[in-house]
Amino acid sequence: MDQYIGKQSIKFTNPPSILGAGSIVGPKEGKGPLRDYFDQVLQDDLWGEDTWEKAETKLVKESMKLALKHANKTIEDIRYIFAGDLLNQLVATTFAIREFNTPFFGLYGACSTMGESIQLASMAISGGFADYTLAATSSHFCGAEKQFRFPLEYGSQRPLTATWTVTGSGAVVLGKQGQGPFVTAITTGKIVDLGITDPMNMGAAMAPAAADTLVQHFKDLGTSPDDYDLIITGDLGSIGNQLMKELVEKEGYYLHQGFTDCGIEIFDANTQDTHAGGSGCGCSAVTLTGYLLQEMKNDKYKSILFIPTGALLSTLSTQQGESIPGIAHAVVIQKYKG
Amino acid sequence: MDQYIGKQSIKFTNPPSILGAGSIVGPKEGKGPLRDYFDQVLQDDLWGEDTWEKAETKLVKESMKLALKHANKTIEDIRYIFAGDLLNQLVATTFAIREFNTPFFGLYGACSTMGESIQLASMAISGGFADYTLAATSSHFCGAEKQFRFPLEYGSQRPLTATWTVTGSGAVVLGKQGQGPFVTAITTGKIVDLGITDPMNMGAAMAPAAADTLVQHFKDLGTSPDDYDLIITGDLGSIGNQLMKELVEKEGYYLHQGFTDCGIEIFDANTQDTHAGGSGCGCSAVTLTGYLLQEMKNDKYKSILFIPTGALLSTLSTQQGESIPGIAHAVVIQKYKG
Numbered sequence: 179m180d181q182y183i184g185k186q187s188i189k190f191t192n193p194p195s196i197l198g199a200g201s202i203v204g205p206k207e208g209k210g211p212l213r214d215y216f217d218q219v220l221q222d223d224l225w226g227e228d229t230w231e232k233a234e235t236k237l238v239k240e241s242m243k244l245a246l247k248h249a250n251k252t253i254e255d256i257r258y259i260f261a262g263d264l265l266n267q268l269v270a271t272t273f274a275i276r277e278f279n280t281p282f283f284g285l286y287g288a289c290s291t292m293g294e295s296i297q298l299a300s301m302a303i304s305g306g307f308a309d310y311t312l313a314a315t316s317s318h319f320c321g322a323e324k325q326f327r328f329p330l331e332y333g334s335q336r337p338l339t340a341t342w343t344v345t346g347s348g349a350v351v352l353g354k355q356g357q358g359p360f361v362t363a364i365t366t367g368k369i370v371d372l373g374i375t376d377p378m379n380m381g382a383a384m385a386p387a388a389a390d391t392l393v394q395h396f397k398d399l400g401t402s403p404d405d406y407d408l409i410i411t412g413d414l415g416s417i418g419n420q421l422m423k424e425l426v427e428k429e430g431y432y433l434h435q436g437f438t439d440c441g442i443e444i445f446d447a448n449t450q451d452t453h454a455g456g457s458g459c460g461c462s463a464v465t466l467t468g469y470l471l472q473e474m475k476n477d478k479y480k481s482i483l484f485i486p487t488g489a490l491l492s493t494l495s496t497q498q499g500e501s502i503p504g505i506a507h508a509v510v511i512q513k514y515k516g
Numbered sequence: 517m518d519q520y521i522g523k524q525s526i527k528f529t530n531p532p533s534i535l536g537a538g539s540i541v542g543p544k545e546g547k548g549p550l551r552d553y554f555d556q557v558l559q560d561d562l563w564g565e566d567t568w569e570k571a572e573t574k575l576v577k578e579s580m581k582l583a584l585k586h587a588n589k590t591i592e593d594i595r596y597i598f599a600g601d602l603l604n605q606l607v608a609t610t611f612a613i614r615e616f617n618t619p620f621f622g623l624y625g626a627c628s629t630m631g632e633s634i635q636l637a638s639m640a641i642s643g644g645f646a647d648y649t650l651a652a653t654s655s656h657f658c659g660a661e662k663q664f665r666f667p668l669e670y671g672s673q674r675p676l677t678a679t680w681t682v683t684g685s686g687a688v689v690l691g692k693q694g695q696g697p698f699v700t701a702i703t704t705g706k707i708v709d710l711g712i713t714d715p716m717n718m719g720a721a722m723a724p725a726a727a728d729t730l731v732q733h734f735k736d737l738g739t740s741p742d743d744y745d746l747i748i749t750g751d752l753g754s755i756g757n758q759l760m761k762e763l764v765e766k767e768g769y770y771l772h773q774g775f776t777d778c779g780i781e782i783f784d785a786n787t788q789d790t791h792a793g794g795s796g797c798g799c800s801a802v803t804l805t806g807y808l809l810q811e812m813k814n815d816k817y818k819s820i821l822f823i824p825t826g827a828l829l830s831t832l833s834t835q836q837g838e839s840i841p842g843i844a845h846a847v848v849i850q851k852y853k854g
Contacts (some may be wrong), residue, residue: 181644182595186619188645229836257520258704266604267830268624269838272707276841281524281704283632284828284843286606286622294621298636305643306519307526366596366619369610490622492605498567500607503614505622 181304184398186391187365193515194303195356197310198249200241201468203460204319204345210445215468216346217244223320223345231265234318234347237460238263238274241347242314245467249310249351253278256351257308260295262286263316264343264459265325270316280312288488289384289413290367291315292348292463293507299352300361300509309354316347317458326377326493339379341415341441341457342450348463350471359474363510365395369490371503377489377496381418381441381454384487387504388414389425391485395508396431403433407479410470411506412462412486413441415455440465440486462486470511480513519642522736524729525703531853532641533694535648536587538579539806541798542657542683548783548794553806554684555582561658561683569603572656572685575798576601576612579685580652583805587648587689591616594689595646598633600624601654602681602797603663608654618650626826627722627751628705629653630686630801631845637690638699638847647692654685655796664715664831677717679753679779679795680788686801697812701848703733707828709841715827715834719756719779719792722825725842726752727763729823733846734769741771745817748808749844750800750824751779753793778803778824800824808849818851 183189201216208219218240227233238261246253259278262285263270275282287294295313302308320330322343328334352361370390374383388411396402403409414422419439426433440462441455466484473479487506496502521527539554546557556578565571576599584591597616600623601608613620625632633651640646658668660681666672690699708728712721726749734740741747752760757777764771778800779793804822811817825844834840 179644182646191644231832231836262624265830266832267626267828269828269830269833272828272841273833273838276707276709279706281706282843283636283704284624286600286624288605298621301643301645302639305639305645306517306529307639307643308520366621368617368619369614371614490605490607490610492603492607494569494604495607495611498569500611503610505620 186394187363187398189363190300190304192304193360193362194300194352196350196359197353197356198245198351199467199471200244200349201464202237202241202347203464207344207346207444210450212444212469215472216464230318230320231269234270234316234321235273237347238270238314238316241349242312245349245351251310251351253280255310256280256312257310258283258302259312260285260299261314262291264322287505288490289457289459290486290488290505290507291459292466293486293509296361296509297364297366297507300364303352303354311352312349314349315459315463317343317460319343319345322458336453337378338453339417341380341413341454342445342452343458344444344456344461346460346464348467350467359511359513360515361509362512363399365391365398365508367391367506369503369505371501373501375501377491380457380489381415382421383489383502384504385414385418385421386425388485388487388506389422391506391508392426393429393431403431406481406483407436409433409437409483411439413457414439414487415441417454474513482511484509484511524732525701525736527701528638528642530642531698531700532638532690534688534697535691535694536583536689537805537809538582538586538687539802540575540579540685541802545682545684545782548788550782550807553810554802568656568658569607572608572654572659573611575685576608576652576654579687580650583687583689589648589689591618593648594618594650595648596621596640597650598623598637599652600629602660625843626828627795627797628824628826628843628845629797630804631824631847634699634847635702635704635845638702641690641692649690650687652687653797653801655681655798657681657683660796674791675716676791677755679718679751679792680783680790681796682782682794682799684798684802686805688805697849697851698853699847700850701737703729703736703846705729705844707841707843709839711839713839715829718795718827719753720759721827721840722842723752723756723759724763726823726825726844727760729844729846730764731767731769741769744819744821745774747771747775747821749777751795752777752825753779755792812851820849822847822849
């Protein structure tokens with residue numbers, strides 16, 4: 179029974195249900211506009227560990243445990259974990275789950291990983307390969323700055339186009355049966371590279387990929403912006419958000435007020451000095467697992483188009499003069515089955 | 517229709533067919549025992565590029581093109597690419613496919629990536645999500661030494677437990693219909709960490725994960741070593757191979773002469789100075805796409821259990837005193853549907 183539709187999308191014959199979610203964020207995110215939505219806010223960036231990377235590992239492990247608890251499941255119920263993070267060789271994720279004894283698919287989609295993991299975790303269920311799956315991702319401001327940019331101790335000045343990597347981890351448990359919300363459709367992104375080379379302007383680098391996935395989503399499913407209460411990208415920030423709006427409008431789709439970006443929502447750019455907004459795998463992950471799913475429960479949203487965005491660069495590709503390819507994966511989350 | 521079986525395995529209701537494969541290797545691999553099986557052997561490690569990483573990107577792109585050609589398909593036929601590599605943020609893969617315009621799932625399973633990619637590419641087909649998928653991976657000796665170990669210019673002495681990262685890329689095109697060989701079953705690995713901390717002895721670090729997946733595979737499918745013409749792990753090398761044999765025999769399964777490792781087969785350790793054997797994502801990938809699939813055509817093998825193995829460390833995890841978690845993903849490839 180084929181479940182695919184159009185060029186890049188799937189409409190699930192048996193939409194998986196989101197059974198539970200977990201969200202943990204760092205202190206800065208805990209002072210932002212979404213602070214009351216998160217399960218847990220850390221008091222400091224190390225969380226009792228001796229390195230930032232070990233703190234990120236703990237974030238992943240604990241957000242997964244929260245998702246399991248809220249789903250009323252144990253790790254033994256989970257057939258597959260789909261997860262990854264920004265650290266080289268995904269060490270936050272792999273060290274987090276090494277005691278879990280659960281089959282694992284390691285993913286790298288940069289900051290689009292929450293989209294990638296939910297897509298594959300949903301396919302595993304709707305394809306008849308699992309009853310329960312877990313999808314998760316994380317990022318840590320200090321670890322990301324250290325790995326991708328400059329040592330924090332330098333106190334480097336950040337340009338206004340730069341975004342602020344979110345410290346946080348989000349996880350969801352998906353199930354074959356459940357009361358919803360449901361993952362009803364997905365559009366898998368392809369790599370789009372329009373030649374942006376400035377790693378301090380990732381919003382601009384990722385906007386064309388996000389626009390590409392969104393327009394393809396509308397075409398594949400025969401929908402328009404009016405079919406969703408909210409269309410929310412991952413971490414384009416304010417500059418990327420505006421660019422994407424223009425690109426999508428050129429294709430004939432007008433993005434009305436229900437269009438925003440997790441990186442815009444998670445920080446107050448005016449008071450929190452985060453410049454263009456939040457970013458990192460954790461940005462879209464905790465905005466979904468904290469804010470969006472809660473507001474779906476509250477009946478504010480019934481149909482969300484969630485589009486995490488990723489910039490597929492490395493320090494080495496930038497050093498070698500390469501541009502920054504982007505990718506974006508879209509996930510439709512609906513309160514009711516359709 | 518549930519396709520899973522036992523704790524960690526899937527027996528495909530509609531086994532995907534391997535329609536075509538591509539294999540390209542570096543000069544050293546081209547002097548090894550399997551030299552006549554590869555589609556292409558490079559004359560030098562740079563292949564006309566100005567960096568090793570760009571050469572690896574070219575390896576991925578060209579091995580994918582070869583797989584497509586041998587499958588008599590074009591990239592437009594492919595619904596999803598499942599791929600990844602060892603370089604930080606998977607830049608060999610992402611830069612290789614950025615012009616392909618194909619939906620992409622980025623994977624990181626260290627040297628188990630060929631197993632991970634074939635598993636997910638097969639699930640996508642048997643789950644009704646795609647007619648054609650592409651699975652691939654790569655590694656490059658020079659890029660891996662530079663990133664994980666020491667600058668080549670140091671001329672560091674390698675201990676006898678060390679393996680030699682294969683320069684090469686392998687790709688397969690999978691299809692819903694076809695004449696075989698078929699991917700009939702898979703067993704997805706979980707992370708196993710018995711506390712090995714020596715990054716120069718990765719065979720020992722990965723052997724417990726390989727043994728765990730293999731034993732679970734036998735239990736889930738109710739099979740034994742006698743059911744396969746060949747059981748071949750990814751890159752345990754000679755030391756890991758022996759360790760794994762002992763671990764599996766402790767569980768009551770005797771691994772007879774049809775048991776080996778891609779890292780043992782690809783180099784002649786006596787004359788090529790590769791110590792414990794070959795390793796890297798490319799090791800199992802090219803051994804499969806070059807040697808194994810060819811010998812299946814020649815009727816030497818009818819049923820192969822292929823188990824790529826990965827060590828989930830990073831330079832940072834080692835610097836922070838962590839041990840080396842391993843993972844192994846098993847894939848059953850059969851000449852006939854069963």
